[in-house]
Amino acid sequence: MDHIKKQDGYFSEKLIILPDNIISECAMHPLIRPLYISDIGFFPRLISHYHERPTGSEAHIVIYCITGEGWVRLNGQKKQIMHKGSIMVIPAHMPHEYASSKTNPWTIYWFHMKGENASTFFEGIDQYATPTHITVEKSTTFIELFNECYDLLEKGYSLNRIIYVSQLACHLAALIRFSQQQPHIKLNHKKKHDIEHSLQFMTEHLETNISLQELADRADLSVPHFSLLFRKTTGYSPIDYYLRLKIQLACQHLDLTEQSVKEISIRLGFNDPYYFSRTFKKIMGKSPTDYRNTRKG
Template identity: 60%
Template structure:
């Protein structure tokens, strides 16, 4: 049973709950099946907002705080604050409670999502996961995704509208998934890995050779810890990823310049053009010369 303190709504609130029978039918569609929204809403300056679900929810609950603050507790763990610019994801079946601050009531956008691939989209979010910080450049996009979804559903619960909103939900989940891997500025423990800084360092040094030890030192982590965190975030080891960035740049040189393959390989720090060609073919599936001869655009 759900417990709530505020039952008469909030001024200028927005809320849509899609009918179960409509969503059960729509969820059979291959473009809706992986991930879909069942409930969506916005509560501005939600003073006295409190919700408790001792049995949890059947859906993933996503709450994005855009102003003020509040708190959330999951599965009996210690409550944590949810601050402006942070998002929390509550997994299905997780007992939880959350509430707005009495002093600085939050304004939150929220979604309930289900789907066969929902667990993959929100991989890494558990009952012990801390909130993720949404980068400033993605904050506006989060709100736009909500508004586009809400406006479309306001026009009716047609299958085409639900399909469109499902694709928007996937975009939203991708933003949150990436944000989870970033450090929580101002809140993170010392030496937490900042993936964006590491990738920036890599891309700025593609015309020389950077060692794993050098990358770990730049991230201020031990080599094993850095390797683990980097692979967790990207799916590749640091050096493998670095070499792939070099090959991506090589593709641009092949497409946009008249430099020879040997010149390009030397420019990107490969002393052996044959090794460069073998690596290029391994990553791109064709030799540098075949790639250059392929018609594009």
Template identity: 45%
Template sequence: MNKKADGFEGEKLYVLPPYMLNELKLNPLTNNLYITDIGCFSHARHHFRERTHGCDSHIFIYCASGKGWVRTEDNITICMTERSFAYIPRNMPHAYGANNEDPWTIYWFHLQGDQIDDFMVLFDSFKTYVTMAASDEVKLLELFHQCYDLLLNKSYSIIHLVQVSQTVRYLLSFVLSVAFRKEDSTYQSHVDKATRYMSEQLESTVSLEELSRHVQVSKQHLNLIFKQSTGYSPVDYYLRMKIQRASQLLDLTNASIKEISIQLGFRDPYYFSRLFKKIMGCSPLEYRNNLKG
């Protein structure tokens, strides 16, 4: 078989030159996340690429049609089919290629930047690949083409390079939201049920044990899925909801700080004031005196 890394009929391919990569690395608006290579291979028969020492960029591959495969360390092979999105962390030895009978059409890009590792931590929870719905594919490819067209036609403009950086950041966020929706729809329903209950109990107190009974999952499991969804434990999130409500009462009513703290279930107004400052960055009185709107 004649294995090919590129050179397919009608392919799209753009590799940023070194001087442009240096500009992206130095610009504070782009150095956190930027594309180094981007392209599309349509019906890429005999496509094959192997990097025994990995790549200095993170690689993202979207298979729009056909089939292919991605092999990473320890010879773990992912079978890529229609509407599947895979990633390969930088410096990881890997190989990938098209299926012989039904070669894939892929959209791909390489990313570097100070913030890409933070994105990869989020992607790691989805086990190297994500499947997309047809409606999701439309949005994904729209964002891809925005990046490709801007790099191809307007890469001389730093304004457009900033736009590409922000667009690919949104693309990754969109894929993560799809993955979370598909993989954790049940978990998310638990989180939604818990937050609704919290919002109904802002003027009282809710313990983690009470919340777990209401949602009908264990305390440990509720803690885990809540942190994955919101970044906070259920108790921390509940306190932040209370402080958000306190901010509204400070803005919209003439109630005293003590009255507001008691209304929201805080027995100790001094604790309420300390918590408010910790979360909001200023005391309740300072918050009330700040002009709004």
């Protein structure tokens, strides 16, 4: 049985819970079945907010804190503190409780998500899950998606609206998954580094050459530690990924300019055009010339 405590009628609070009969009618639609939102809400500076579900929820519960503080406890484990900018997913059927800080109450956006693909989107989340920080840019996207979902549902539960919200839910889940798989490494008490910084540096230096040691130094990590973190995040070694970015840019030059293959290879820091062509074919499956001659668009 759910137990919830919060003050009544808080100004600007938003809350929509889709009726069970509506969900039952729509949940089997092929465009809704993979992932859909059953509950959605926004609670601003909610004092005395406490919720307990001893047997968990049928849905995955997403909580995003934009101001203040609160905590989440999963399966009786240690409390996980949530601060501004942190997001957490409570797995379906996981016993849990959460509450707002009494001295610095949180403001939260939240969703309940269900569907065939819900567990796949949030795979790897277990009883030891911890809050994840999302960037300012991702935060803006998250809030925009929330508002669009809420505005659509507020105007009625037609099938077309629920289909649209279901697709927005996929975007939201993908954003959360992406943020959770971007590990943050503490460099010292004041600074943090994540792989996005390295990727940005790579994209800004595609017409030169950077070494693995330089990338690791910028992250203030050893080469083995940096390489392990990078591969865990992207699935590729740092230099392999860097070469793929170069080839990706080479494709744009081949598509949009009249530059020769040799000119493009030199422009992108390949001193040996033959090495460039071999690398291009290994990544793209065809030579630069064959790629250029392939009809596109």
